[in-house]
Amino acid sequence: MTVEILCVGTELLLGNVVNTNAAYLAQKCADLGLSCYYQGVVGDNRERLTEAVKLAMSRSDILILSGGLGPTEDDLTKETVASLMGRELMMDEGSRQKIASYFEERGIEATENNWKQALIPEGALILENHNGTAPGMIVKNLDTHVVLLPGPPAELIPMFEESVAPYLSGLQPGVIFSRTVKLCGVPESRVETQIKDLIDAQSNPTIATYAKTGEVHIRVTANAESEKEAKKLIKPVVKELKTRFGYDIYSTEEEVSLEQAVVDLLLANKLTVTCAESCTGGMLSARLINIPGVSEVYKCGYVTYSNKAKRRILGVKKGTLDKYGAVSSQTAGEMAKGAASQAKADVAMAVTGLAGPDGGTEEKPVGLVYIACSVKGKVTVMEFHFQGNREKIRESATTAALMLMRRCMLEYFSKVTFGEQ
Amino acid sequence: MTVEILCVGTELLLGNVVNTNAAYLAQKCADLGLSCYYQGVVGDNRERLTEAVKLAMSRSDILILSGGLGPTEDDLTKETVASLMGRELMMDEGSRQKIASYFEERGIEATENNWKQALIPEGALILENHNGTAPGMIVKNLDTHVVLLPGPPAELIPMFEESVAPYLSGLQPGVIFSRTVKLCGVPESRVETQIKDLIDAQSNPTIATYAKTGEVHIRVTANAESEKEAKKLIKPVVKELKTRFGYDIYSTEEEVSLEQAVVDLLLANKLTVTCAESCTGGMLSARLINIPGVSEVYKCGYVTYSNKAKRRILGVKKGTLDKYGAVSSQTAGEMAKGAASQAKADVAMAVTGLAGPDGGTEEKPVGLVYIACSVKGKVTVMEFHFQGNREKIRESATTAALMLMRRCMLEYFSKVTFGEQ
Secondary structure: OEEEEEEEOHHHHOOOOOOHHHHHHHHHHHHOOOEEEEEEEEOOOHHHHHHHHHHHHHHOOEEEEEOOOOOOOOOOHHHHHHHHOOOOEEEOHHHHHHHHHHHHHOOOOOOHHHHHHHEEEOOOEEEOOOOOOOOEEEEEOOOOEEEEEOOOHHHHHHHHHHHHHHHHHHHOOOEEEEEEEEEEOOOHHHHHHHOHHHHHHOOOOEEEEEEEOOEEEEEEEEEEOOHHHHHHHHHHHHHHHHHHHHHHEEEOOOOOOHHHHHHHHHHHOOOOEEEEEOOOOOHHHHHHHOOOOHHHOEEEEEEOOOHHHHHHHHOOOHHHHHHHOOOOHHHHHHHHHHHHHHHOOOEEEEEEEOOOOOOOOOOOOOOEEEEEEEEOOEEEEEEEEOOOOHHHHHHHHHHHHHHHHHHHHHHHHHOOOOOOO | OEEEEEEEOHHHHOOOOOOHHHHHHHHHHHHOOOEEEEEEEEOOOHHHHHHHHHHHHHHOOEEEEEOOOOOOOOOOHHHHHHHHOOOOEEEOHHHHHHHHHHHHHHOOOOOHHHHHHHEEEOOOEEEOOOOOOOOEEEEEOOOOEEEEEOOOHHHHHHHHHHHHHHHHHHHOOOEEEEEEEEEEOOOHHHHHHHOHHHHHHOOOOEEEEEEEOOEEEEEEEEEEOOHHHHHHHHHHHHHHHHHHHHHHEEEOOOOOOHHHHHHHHHHHOOOOEEEEEOOOOOHHHHHHHOOOOHHHOEEEEEEOOOHHHHHHHHOOOHHHHHHHOOOOHHHHHHHHHHHHHHHOOOEEEEEEEOOOOOOOOOOOOOOEEEEEEEEOOEEEEEEEEOOOOHHHHHHHHHHHHHHHHHHHHHHHHHOOOOOOO
């Protein structure tokens, strides 16, 4: 079946906001095995909205609209769809009551136009909104299913997960099921080369790669009679991927981020951690601390951007800085050792590099970063060359530090050996 | 004039990437005074691409296409536009030579299909690509200007700034000029209320507000005979905004971020700075260190997530933690004082709060954050209540810390007094 995504909102046409809804909906639809050939954006204008909805309904089986369900006069999505599909708008008592109690709970007076949100095209399926006042809805005729969702991602996403995904998966024969194999420390081109045969031979399950900074995700999606059958189809592919990529895979769980995997390893091995950061300036600590429960393992962090701070706080030797410079394997190693002893932590990470835009030389160009990891006194230092602007280089360095930290812990505790970078 | 944006790429239809190009192009076109009524996304499919380009050309004066200029068989944008406009594709010698030297410089062999990128529809204006091998182009007939840009933002953005913006501004009568007034510490709703009369009365210049985390940007855009005239139209509006918002405006320069404004203040007043972070875990230091040249003022930073670290590194008193808790005005204040004395810095920032998802109580709910700023020993603490998930709360706290830091420095040095938050 084909699906089309149409986002409604002047703020998108003006470029005030980036259209993350379209990317979210597109990915979810791809996961559900639906083919998306068109995405569109149109403003809150009756004529142009009518034209866009009509065109989409003429060429796609499913149309997902986001936005334009608000209480103001500008919000026209529901009215336009109802009129195109020949439906009256009716006051839905359930939705009206929910809006009433929403305002009551917050001690605010509902204004007249708030009740407009309880108007529903007759015969529509109503989708509850637990995070706002605008209910979603699905209106269908013989040819087309039209899904109307509120624009704010905090309302759209839970509504899609809860109500729309089950509805859409019901329209498809069988069940669609995905698993994501997440890798770090392997460039995308190498991942693609290593699984080219699998991608070329794919039919069911399908295999797709997604690149993120310093990571590659491989999504395996199967279509089968039942979830059990789908999982059975996926299993040998995931197993094959595990054989090919081994410990470069940090997780096969959708919700596990690289920092989560790293914190899980720390927790499992009862290891405490500290970070000493120069060019990343706190980004590594910040990512670790985004994981709830990290307090059990995270001791403290040092942002030592200046040479003085590297010496005073971490005890990096003046001779080392003079001889090798702040951006050197030697300094990175001493930073990690110093942080470990200062913080009395089992694992210590250190990052020092040239994030630019100035300060690069032929010998030490912008993008050169040294990352050190000390696990119980065993220090490993790696050299990296990153591309991009200052922010991008720092982000890449942070991800690489998480990758190295994971690798060093695995090598130390599991006697795993990683190949060449 | 009307403009339509059409992004070409299967990766967008699959939701693998978020369409930041559309937002970028939309904002730039709005700045140029062009009306954008439609945005679209279509895949690398000849039939559907033809249909989409045809429709766009029939209803818009300018069509901007991004993507599909690559060397592979899948890349069809140029071919489709040329065929629809009745043009032959010709080998452009200049583009061919640039591709040749691009590969030569990198010591790579160009493959046969790389030369495809030098094929240009006859009569097209060629736009140089300094960041890749695919030249951009503009093809026009009597009714429509079709602009073809490469998909990667690192190629599209500089090409737009350098070649497309001047071309498009040439199509418009007169000159379009914008200025952005950037505020922090004022909620968007209050900004809108305070300038409702200006927005209602707007014609030339126009006024639009853009909300970011903890910030509001007001963009003032004028259309006039010359840049000088446009600036003259903008000046009184910016002056009026300055009168209304005073020191809540941190900059009127496009490229100055809040952290840049803060670092500029530190540099101007020859003040050094340190940060002690609990829930933000390094994010505040990381943002300051994203500014090149910060090394002159940034002394060092401490990530003190645990109570132990707050005591050991910053000297927060056990009694304070026991009596008021880690998330309290008192602890924030002692963290700032401790950091200032440890780092011997003029300005010290401290952040402590509940980022969730667990750990909230009725008295201290998730989202409660205390931020302290010490300027030469004078300590100010503010209490905040942020909404959203863990990441969003931490991001909001970081921006609020920058806002408070700026405010305290201004109050200390310029005897400026800010109103209530």
